[in-house]
Amino acid sequence: MYTVLHGIAGYLLLFLTLRVLRRRPGAQMTPFEFVLIFLMGGVIILTTMDDDHSVTNSTMGVITIGLMHRLFALIRQRFPRAAAIIDGETLVLLKDEQWQKEAMKGGAIADDDVMAAARTKGLRTLQAIKYAVLERNGAISIVKDKQRQDQKG
């Protein structure tokens, strides 16, 4: 019984903490995010599994977390507002050569994060970006500025 309760509590706690981190771990896996994932995982596993190392216990733990995930996915699909709460909103970071300061600060994103994403698209300068969008999974999507690209090309 404890594993199920601990699993549910652990899932909710970890979810809330990760969700309020601002800088979203996920697609941007720098060492900064790795520390977080490993350490949090290690801390939460101790109380979730307790000192019961049986197959029964681990089965219950895995199923509980699976069910929680399934439940969240269901809620997310049914209610669009819940999706924004669970996954977060997309944020426009750069638009028409203007940094969107509120979004940058809110997402804890620096200009070099945007440039790192731009480089993966083969862009050489920040001016070549038309839009930069912080996605729900923490990735930064880049839309090229066609005109500037063409001028350069």
Place this chain on the structure above:
Amino acid sequence: MPSSAPPTAPVRDSVAKVNDELAVGSDLEFQRRWWKFERAIWIFFTLLIVLDVLGVFGRGPLAKARLRAADGSAEVTYERIERHKTPSVLTAHFGPSAIQDGKVRLWVSDDLVKELGNQRVSPQPESSRLERGGILYTFPAGAPPLAVQFSLEPSSIGRASISLEVQGRDRLSANIFVMP
């Protein structure tokens, strides 16, 4: 039997656009409210950490407690907030009036074992006997100061009441809360 075609729906402009050209579905108003919520959560988390360092949730200065018998027979130091399955020590110190015939006879209520999971008594008592809903330990004793340690590891969550008494002397009672 004809197989039914999988259901379809026409694609509509259901995702909000930026500059009327980039469909990102960004809702900055919602996001502002969320940032406020985030700030509130972090204030709450910080408060939790401060309270924890102080020992409000156990294992800190505020969790430590001390009980003294009016007749000076015993003094007990313990943690008023315990944590589930986490080891701690309850110590009973005895005054000269606790010694009778070269022995200290200490009675402890059952909850010390049942709720607080007493693992070990140190030093080992000469004898232990079930009595009055608890256990009566007898320790051979020399000159004071004398102390007996109980190594606890609470097995259940919630409130536990314990009582200790040097036989024939004042009884000491304490409420302990075990955190999950």
